[in-house]
Each structure stands twice: as C-alpha cells, then as structure tokens.
Amino acid sequence: MDPVIWMRPEQGTRGPKASYSRRDVAVAGVRIADAEGLAAVTMRRIAAELGSGTTSLYRYVSKKDDVLELMVDEVMGELRGTTLSGAWRADLDMIARALRDLALRHPWLPTLSSGRQNHGPNSLWWLELTFAVFDGMDLETDEMLAGLGTLSSFVLGHVLGELGDQEAARRSGLTHDQWMEQQGEYGPTVIASGLYPRFTRVIIEAETPHAADRQERGFEAGLNRVLDGLAAHLPQQG
Secondary structure (H helix, E strand, C coil): CCCCHHHCCCCCCCCCCCCCCHHHHHHHHHHHHHHHCHHHCCHHHHHHHHCCCHHHHHHCCCCHHHHHHHHHHHHHHHHCCCCCCCCHHHHHHHHHHHHHHHHHHCCCHHHHHCCCCCCCHHHHHHHHHHHHCCCCCCCCHHHHHHHHHHHHHHHHHHHHHHHHHHHHHHHHCCCHHHHHHHHHHHHHHHHHHCCCHHHHHHHHHCCHHHCCCHHHHHHHHHHHHHHHHHHCCCCCCC
C-alpha cells in the first residue's frame, strides 16, 4: 500500500528529470473537469493536455486517485487569503458562501468533497481556518466537528441541487420558467384530486420557486436556519 501522496517525494527517483510538476498535473485535471466533467479526467487525457506521454505521468502520481486528490487541493487554494472577523456567526456565514461559490465554479468538487477529507496543504489550511472560528469557546472537539459537518453538508447539498437544476435545463432544453409553466398546466389536476392538500397549499401560496433569485433565497433561508441551530449548541460566551 502506497503512502498518501502528500508523504511522497514530488518526483520519483528513477527516469529522466521531470518536465512538469504535480501542480501542473492538478491544473490540467481541473481544466478538463471544469470544461467537460469529472469523467473526462483520465491519465491519457491529462498527458495529452500536458503534451507528454501517459507513462511519464507516473513520475508524479501512481494512480488516478492521486490526481483527484491533487485537483481538490488545487482548487481549495483559491480560498487562501480568507480572513476571519472574530464573530463566529459572521465567519461561518462567510465560510459557507465561500464554499458555495467555489463548488459552483468547479461543479465536480461536491462529488469529491462529500467523501473522505483531503489533507493536502491548501485543504489543511482551510480546515485550520474553519476550526479557528471556535477559538476561545469551551467547546468539545466532537461538537465542533459536528457543527462544521452540518454546515458543510448544507452547503454541498444546496449546491448539488443548483447543479442538478442546471443539468435538467441542459438535458430538457427548458429554462426554469418554461418548466414551471409546464408544471403549472398540471397543477389544477393535482389540486382537483383533493389527495394532496399540503402540496396544494405549496402550489397556491409558495413564492420562492417562482422567483428569479430563488437559489439565493433558498440558500439564505437555509443557511440562517443552520446557523440558528448551531447557536443553540454553543456555549453562552459563543
């Protein structure tokens, strides 16, 4: 079993001097995934992107999972420079919005970030920053992890919904407004059945699903509720 990539030397000791770096591999992978999706990221494709042979990539990585780790850590570097204000709620709000923006820029990221954590240098920097939000609070470590996990799950879940809506529009050829109009024609049938009184209320009264800024409204409302819930579990001085 190989050690984690962060413990291995930048380049293997065998073979000629490397023409590229691990970061070059990561950047190429990110560029491909952003444009064509994660399935398009293969060793052969990255090699072609770099203008090298596929075999030469194994001077930098031993398998595709290494590439994915490098890619996640590369985009996490976009968050460097983020600073905390010292007010826990404002800082968690900022962290949530930064993660959402990052995931929307790189639609493949939520899939990889929902599993095991990445411990590359940029990812560790970000973890250290988020942990610092709770400095000075009398908070158990597992309680801190539960709070941050809840926040991260909300952000990634919301982003997956946004990306799913974008994919549905691409697949169907219908904009959200066109889809809502189509569903609106079906609404009277649902209402007339009398079988779904609660959903009928949603059909008649809900405004957010029709709003142009529905994603922003939904994120705002959900984030505030998550932060309210976290506040209930923080020590009084928090």
